[in-house]
Amino acid sequence: MADGATRAPSAVATAAAAGPAQETVRTPRTDPPAGPAAAAARRRGISWRQRLEIAVLVAPALVLMVVFVAWPVLRAVQWSFFTWKGYGPLVDFVGLANYVSILTNDVFHGAVRHNLFVVVASIVLQLPLGLAIALLLNRPMYGQGVLRTIVFVPYVLAEVIAGVVWFQLLQPRYGVIDAWLERFGLSGPAQGWLGTPELALYAVMIVLTWKYLGMAVILMLAGLQGIPHDVTEAAEIDGASWWQTQWRITIPLLGPTMRTWAFLSMIGSLQLFDMVWILTRGGPANATTTMATFLLTEGQRRANYGIASAASVVLFVIALVMALTYQRFILSRDNTVDSPRRGKR
Amino acid sequence: MTATTLPGTRVRRRARRDAKSRNPLLYVAALVVVALSLGPVLVGVIGGFRTNAQLAEDPAGLPDPWVLDNYLNVITGAEFWRYALNSTAIALITTGLVVLLGVMAAYPLARYRFRGREALFTIFVMGLLFPATVAIIPLFIIVTRDLGLGNTWWGVALPQAAFALPLTVVILRPFLAAIPTEIEEAALLDGASRLGFFWRILLPLSGPGMVTVGVLAFVTSWNNYMLPLLLLQDRMRTLPLGVADFSSEHAADIAGVYAFTTLAMIPALVFFLAMQKRIVNGLQGAVKG
Structure with a gap:
């Protein structure tokens, strides 16, 4: 815990120093403390407690979207390569035949x-x-x-x-x-x-x-x-x-x-x-x-x-x-x- | 000189701007718009007061005499109320889920600083790209077979909420971000935790934003047809499904169809009149976002 708490801020600090455009880039955890920027970094960095808060707050929405949006969409892509009548295992792989069929x-x-x-x-x-x-x-x-x-x-x-x-x-x-x-x-x-x-x-x-x-x-x-x-x-x-x-x-x-x-x-x-x-x-x-x-x-x-x-x-x-x-x-x-x-x- | 005349002209100009037009052509045009907008609705309302014999004799006539039977049949039957209950329950569950989960997700995205925040937000924005139509066939199988939620309120509400979440988060994030940091700092100084700030200060302050997304979610759920069409049967049907089925099952009873349809319009219209500002704001928000 303490390990992450001290290192996370420095990682953010280097990322921030590199420019706001790269905020999302993951910096190596072994970065040296960023000297003068460290004070600012501490304010910007987040504790484990905050990470937990973020996870708890965002997770329910993400789970719902994964189960009812992402998952069905991926299934649709998968099924589009099979002949399937809705029962039995998905074994009849037909490649692009379904696409050829509808496009013609x-x-x-x-x-x-x-x-x-x-x-x-x-x-x-x-x-x-x-x-x-x-x-x-x-x-x-x-x-x-x-x-x-x-x-x-x-x-x-x-x-x-x-x-x-x-x-x-x-x-x-x-x-x-x-x-x-x-x-x-x-x-x-x-x-x-x-x-x-x-x-x-x-x-x-x-x-x-x-x-x-x-x-x-x-x-x-x-x-x-x-x-x-x-x-x-x-x-x-x-x-x-x-x-x-x-x-x-x-x-x-x-x-x-x-x-x-x-x-x-x-x-x-x-x-x-x-x-x-x-x-x-x-x-x-x-x-x-x-x-x-x-x-x-x-x-x-x-x-x-x-x-x-x-x-x-x-x-x-x-x-x-x-x-x-x-x-x-x-x-x-x-x-x-x-x-x-x-x-x- | 200019200093004294300027306010005068401004007042006069404002008065001119506020003056109601007296151009009769304008009102004629407005009446045409009203007639075209309301005409079809009124045909349904008035048709419900006629008998099928009257409708057969002159489809475009007025009731003579006015009959209440069609409306009474619908109101005293269990069917209509059952459908209305299902529609209400599903819309309320959907709205509750959307507002709760949406504001929870939008809060850290708006007010925490952390790596990957924009990436996380992008996931929600990406969600906007996928209409329910694209996922509808697998959704049907997943909800009925994998989750065993076929023909239930939750089976419709959960996917509806999932598809409404992206827009909700996109609308709510700027709302939450606009609350001044001074308030947050003051709360934190006074010993509130960030979750405490969220619960006691941010939620009440972001009320208007939540009402807007809530109203949008409610109306969308209330009017939804495709998902309920696949997932709900018999007693679990919603009003749009009920209206569509009533109209095909009682094809000969046109007066009954008019009455049933008219009554099914009323909740949406009342809700709209009560929430008009919010709906329009929401639509504009959706456009700006």
């Missing part, structure tokens, strides 16, 4: 395409709509607070509950939407919006837009609050119209918020499951499958655990590559703008 599978191709469609369509639809509604609700008007709450309601409902209501609304003939169309002398598609393969994905997309627009609005409203009034006021004094002020000043200043929102939206779109499962189960004729519905169908219904695991690994890799690319090329702009400010603090 039309249903999985469709699933990836549908996910990418939702990623792009969500941003293309929700960014301008969300921005417009946020700018509208940002103008001083009566009932502003209530309006902001109402816009957020669809987002708060569970995807499943919203999905069940929309499923009824979209029913052919007896659904409210078709009934309204009929009043105007129009009629919905014979198979229903969700039953027609060419339309189903668009119908799902519209429901998703309804459900998630509130999130974009709320984040952008919050971003608008962060824009100093002085800037917009200065523009107004200089004779800029409301439109000019929004277009030239507010929207550019909202850039970081929009980019972050788009990132969250993209990550969510890649994992789309609940809404599709409720509205169409991936049908009709696999017109609305997503990677998540694909892997659940394979895993749960068909007990093809190897295929399902390979699909989940592919889903993870696609999401990771897209996230890193986005961070590297789009979000990094915000970070570089941020860093000098951070340095001053």
